[in-house]
Amino acid sequence: MSASPEMLWLLVVIIGLVTYALRLSFIAAAGSVELPLVVRRALRFVPVAVLSAMIAPALVHLEASMQLNWDSPRLLAGLVAIVIAWRTGSMLATIAGGMVALWVLQALFA
Amino acid sequence: MSLSSEPIRSSRSSAFLRGAVATLPLLVGAAPFGLVYGALATGVGLSPALVQAMSAIVFAGSAQFVIVQMLEQSTPLLVILLTATIINLRHVLYSASIAPFIVHLGHRWKGGLAYLLTDEAYAIGVTHYQRQPEALYRHWYLAGAGLALWSTWQASTAAGIVLGYALPADWSLDFAIVLTFIALLVPAVRDRLSGEVALVAGLTAVLVTALPLNLGLLVATLVGIVVGMSFDRKQPSACFRDQALERGPL
Known part of the structure; x- marks a missing residue:
């Protein structure tokens, strides 16, 4: 900072x-x-677009060789969290499950 | 027999209380969010006073998370301001939707209710305004809902700050911010088009990470919105209750 x-x-x-x-x-x-119609139409997509744009770069990096790092623990843990969020809809379960997945994967990859 | 035919006997305080009670199911979602915010913001090195003040001054959960994440990445402050503004633009919708109901109130009431107009307070309040067209003191109900959320948000932030000092730094807790965003995003993707917007915005964000000043987030968001608008066939409505509820905590 x-x-x-x-x-x-x-x-x-x-x-x-x-x-x-x-x-x-x-x-x-x-x-x-x-409120202008165009503003109302645009604002509908703001949450989904912003959140996705925050999440994706935290999970996937484009490397200099233009290859994606498909095997990173963060990406896999993120996918686990997406499944948990989809099945449970619970914020706590998503955070807890995702963190545990990350720690396990980091231990495996290390 | 409909409820509205009953004689109106509810007082201000009971309207206020009923508004507060109506938010209870939503407080269950807001409290952990505040807890995680307080812990993570403290974890990236922000002072406890600033972390707590942000909950009181900004009082908008997802924007607060984004501010914390961008500060951690040493993003220029102007870019953070721009990004937070875009994220909070949705409040204009709520303001426009609730305005006709409170047009008769004085300046103090309007000023206070505007401060408390979060996603949840709006969703609870506008439902009440529409379902109880004859009830008196509906602004007290809205104030009750808003203040219940406000108190929960401040208290859970404070608890999170304490927790933030207790947690070890080597637990990759910055990842919890990403997980929070996932928990917010997944329920918001409710049709094919919003799924496509999420994919396009996410892919764009990965491709433009090389942009200077962390501007990639803004660019990717705008690309997602433009794609969504280009394929949107829905008529936008004047009530955003469902949208506000699906957005989740603040």
């Missing part, structure tokens, strides 16, 4: 203000403004 504590606090306060402004936006506008 390279940022100074002061900058970190400033970042948190600014993001907090932005988030509050987003939550207040239409409430403050007193219902006199309509």
Whole structure:
């Protein structure tokens, strides 16, 4: 982490203000403004796109030889977690199962 | 006999309490999320005061996780701000959807309810507004739901900070952030198109990891959204209750 504590606090306060402004936006506008259709259509895909874009690079690396590291413990543990999340829908089970899978695989690969 | 034909006798405090009680099933999901957030944010070296303050100031779980992860990767602060803004843009939907119901309230009420407008509070609140068109004190119900979530979020963050100091550093706990995202993503993929958006965004993110400033996340997200919109045949609705519920904790 390279940022100074002061900058970190400033970042948190600014993001907090932005988030509050987003939550207040239409409430403050007193219902006199309509949300554009294109925005409503786009926002539907934000969670899925953001989450997937965060997850994938943490599991798979593209190496200089343009090869994917299919055998990494993190990728396999991630796949285990995806199955657990799909079958149970439980956040705790997903985290616990994924961590245990990672530790076991790291021990096996080491 | 319908419920709405009953005489309205609920007071403010009982509306507030009923709102809080209605969130109980969702608190079960929010509390572990806050716990994990507090532990991981402390684990990457953020001060306890900042970790707790972020839960109070930002009060948006998935954005808080992304901020922590990007800070750990020494991402430029401006990129973090941009990314967090995109993740929190969905609150504009909730704001637009709830606004007509609370248009008659004063500034203080509006300001307070806006602060408490998380995914869950919105989902619980808008359901109540639609099902009980004649009930008085519906804003007290929304406030009860919002404050129950707020208290749970602050308390579980605090517990997570304590836990973060107890956990050894060599347990690869940064991976738990990824697992949290997986637990959020999997239930959100509920049709073919959202699955395709997830695949495209994920693949793009892997291909553009070489982009400077950690901008790959933004690029991959935008590519995913554009692909989704290009193939979307659904009419967007004015109520986002299901969407907000499926999103899970905050």
